[in-house]
Amino acid sequence: xTRCLPVDxxxxxxxHRSNSVATRDRCILWMIGLALIVGCATGPKQIRLSKTxxxxxxxxxxxxxxxxxxxxxxxxxRATSMPTANGPIQAVVPVTYEERFSDQAAVQxxxxxxxxxDSFGDTITATPxxxxxxxxxxxxxxxxxxxxxxxxxxxxxxxxxxxxNAFGDQGCGPVGVMLPMIPNPxxxxxxxxxxxxxxxxxxxxxxxxxxxxGVEVEDTVARYTTVRGxxxxxxxxxxxxxxxxxxxxxxxxxxxxxxxxxxxxKMINRDSPIGVDHDEPGLAVTGRDLPIRNDLVRGPDxxxxxxxxxxxxxxxxxxxxxxxxxxxxxxxxxxxxxxIKDDLPIILIGDQAATIxxxxxxxxxxxxxxxxxxxxxxxxxxxxxxxxxxxxxxxICKVADRGDALPGEVVTFLLRVDxxxxxxxxxxxxxxxxSARLQYVPDSQKNSVNAEFSTSMNDDNSLRMTWKFAQExxxxxxxxxxxKCKVR
Amino acid sequence: MRINGNAATRRLIxxxxxxxxxxxxxxxxxxxxxxxxxxxxxxxxxxxxxxxGSPNSxxxxxxxxxxxxxLPGEVGGARLQRWGAVAGYYxxxxxxxPGSTAFSLxxxxxxxxxxxxxxxxxxxxxxxxxxxxxxxxxxGFEGEEIFPTIEVIDRTYPPHHLAVRHPIPIHLELxxxxxxxSGRMVTRVxxxxxxxxxxxxxxxxxxxxxxxxxxxxxxxxxxxTLGKPVAIIRIGSVTPPTHQSLLPQFFFGYPPWVRIDSxxxxxxxxxxxxxxxxxxxxxxx
Numbered sequence: 001x002t003r004c005l006p007v008d009x010x011x012x013x014x015x016h017r018s019n020s021v022a023t024r025d026r027c028i029l030w031m032i033g034l035a036l037i038v039g040c041a042t043g044p045k046q047i048r049l050s051k052t053x054x055x056x057x058x059x060x061x062x063x064x065x066x067x068x069x070x071x072x073x074x075x076x077x078r079a080t081s082m083p084t085a086n087g088p089i090q091a092v093v094p095v096t097y098e099e100r101f102s103d104q105a106a107v108q109x110x111x112x113x114x115x116x117x118d119s120f121g122d123t124i125t126a127t128p129x130x131x132x133x134x135x136x137x138x139x140x141x142x143x144x145x146x147x148x149x150x151x152x153x154x155x156x157x158x159x160x161x162x163x164x165n166a167f168g169d170q171g172c173g174p175v176g177v178m179l180p181m182i183p184n185p186x187x188x189x190x191x192x193x194x195x196x197x198x199x200x201x202x203x204x205x206x207x208x209x210x211x212x213x214g215v216e217v218e219d220t221v222a223r224y225t226t227v228r229g230x231x232x233x234x235x236x237x238x239x240x241x242x243x244x245x246x247x248x249x250x251x252x253x254x255x256x257x258x259x260x261x262x263x264x265x266k267m268i269n270r271d272s273p274i275g276v277d278h279d280e281p282g283l284a285v286t287g288r289d290l291p292i293r294n295d296l297v298r299g300p301d302x303x304x305x306x307x308x309x310x311x312x313x314x315x316x317x318x319x320x321x322x323x324x325x326x327x328x329x330x331x332x333x334x335x336x337x338x339x340i341k342d343d344l345p346i347i348l349i350g351d352q353a354a355t356i357x358x359x360x361x362x363x364x365x366x367x368x369x370x371x372x373x374x375x376x377x378x379x380x381x382x383x384x385x386x387x388x389x390x391x392x393x394x395x396i397c398k399v400a401d402r403g404d405a406l407p408g409e410v411v412t413f414l415l416r417v418d419x420x421x422x423x424x425x426x427x428x429x430x431x432x433x434x435s436a437r438l439q440y441v442p443d444s445q446k447n448s449v450n451a452e453f454s455t456s457m458n459d460d461n462s463l464r465m466t467w468k469f470a471q472e473x474x475x476x477x478x479x480x481x482x483x484k485c486k487v488r
Numbered sequence: 489m490r491i492n493g494n495a496a497t498r499r500l501i502x503x504x505x506x507x508x509x510x511x512x513x514x515x516x517x518x519x520x521x522x523x524x525x526x527x528x529x530x531x532x533x534x535x536x537x538x539x540x541g542s543p544n545s546x547x548x549x550x551x552x553x554x555x556x557x558x559l560p561g562e563v564g565g566a567r568l569q570r571w572g573a574v575a576g577y578y579x580x581x582x583x584x585x586p587g588s589t590a591f592s593l594x595x596x597x598x599x600x601x602x603x604x605x606x607x608x609x610x611x612x613x614x615x616x617x618x619x620x621x622x623x624x625x626x627x628g629f630e631g632e633e634i635f636p637t638i639e640v641i642d643r644t645y646p647p648h649h650l651a652v653r654h655p656i657p658i659h660l661e662l663x664x665x666x667x668x669x670s671g672r673m674v675t676r677v678x679x680x681x682x683x684x685x686x687x688x689x690x691x692x693x694x695x696x697x698x699x700x701x702x703x704x705x706x707x708x709x710x711x712x713t714l715g716k717p718v719a720i721i722r723i724g725s726v727t728p729p730t731h732q733s734l735l736p737q738f739f740f741g742y743p744p745w746v747r748i749d750s751x752x753x754x755x756x757x758x759x760x761x762x763x764x765x766x767x768x769x770x771x772x773x
Binding site for chain 2: 462
């Protein structure tokens, strides 16, 4: 009998295939149940409503109204909380996890050691699994990216591997499925993690043609065009791998003790100090200077100066505000075409006003000396039509095949691109800018569509990979892109 | 508060208040700089460090309290006074040297038998402790010994299962040993690299990144600009004390450590929910 294990369900969900109909149905039920529990289906739900008023109304009464529910279907299972430096971390779906340290390494205290603490304990029981945080800093980094569902707006598209948005703009955290890597309860140092994916500031934006600007190092974004001709840019989730790298700074000086002082005795120019000074420059080490580092390290000033002013491009807000009444200028329905609950009272007042102006006046008729009054009110006849406007949406999920890596090891990344909208998408260009510590393994990329693959150097002397899809992505259609990177 | 009186009286009252305000501002700025001088940092976060690559600490003209020339134990001891769960934590380190170089740590004044040349010495060292270790079987200098010290001044925060797999590498190059044997003092400061300013150089666990600086620069300060300093290695001692009473000073009080015999090479994935330990990537539809 084919079972439906969680990992299998994840895989089946990704592959859109199952071994049998029964298994597939059961998996779908499992997924729906899991999604309802952990709130996987969160995110703004947009329902377009068209309210048509009767024929006697004027044109102002016929309008399209978009309703946006701001509150997501929130998760309902919450458990213990962990105090952190940057805010509470709440554990979701607690699963007991035992770490058998003794299976990995035999730790023997030295003869003089007084080992009484739990630094190298044999068995550690930890319950915080599937953490979510709301802090702004890199607080929690999940490892591996093995089938992690998430629910926060940053991953509202339903990423299978939602990394914790370690740098925090979206507060995304993995929810639902067991994390293979348990974060250190004593803290997290973001410098020990190698992250890739997402969209760091400045945000990526599409320009004329296939150009995408604002793609920083570690960014993974895609540009696509909907059937209505709109061009959008969407990022992927963020994947972090524990891969600390250490360096050392070496200095050689003369010894104070040992009578072998490095002095100027053998120098040709006799005008140097006669005394021995171990701080004398240029005696022990010549020509080794710091600018080597300065050539390769980019300071933050360059980043600030590069895309200055780009985020404010194409903002049409003031121009729209000029054309509407002042009282309606701040309404979301006027600015963005989306109706929010807070604006409903104001809009209802305006709706009534529009109705009053459209009501027919009473007609008074006198017949044979008797007065008969007829009142015509036709605004009660209304028709409600609900439909969804054609709108495309692209979902990018990024996962890594391992949660940690030593320098020299290879990490495989997988990008899953899906059209989760209700119209085909075209002109899809996916780009991934690798960090300086990730080296693309040549000829390792594979994609299931006929995408044109190209590379270029980015600002960190690493590669920026670009896939240009040759075909449009139909509704519900998805593709996978896989590539390998060597950790430097 | 309303001040009555003539203009001279008001000036007499206002000037001391202005001076007090100025002193408070100066004290605040000075305190900010002083926080930034400690390893382990002035920022109240676990892995953070004001000495570790923050723009303030890298600013020119900063007067730092500590340097690599500080007495052994001083920098690490100051770190213990700072924020964070560092006290009592055994930080895994891995000693590696050229060729058949062997390392051994001391226990109660006696160096342990060195590990086989193929097996690097892995040990857990206390943050803030100063450990004397012995280097033998140096290629080209067989029969000679060096007794460097290592001072762990900060720690890492790995997830579970990964503490031993990702130790702090203590790489001693042949140049270090040669210089030490010739009577020079070699100071190495190990730092955790900032990934945002990482150098795009291929490395392996057996080979690290080494930056040579001139003698007039402080390696601790330079390492602070590149990341978070985590250890200081001082290589220069070639002769242990002969008198028994000098041994405690030579071993810096015999701080405890733990030996890690078989470091983990690979950690299998186990999510605890399925029989499949390593899920494969899904195939393209």
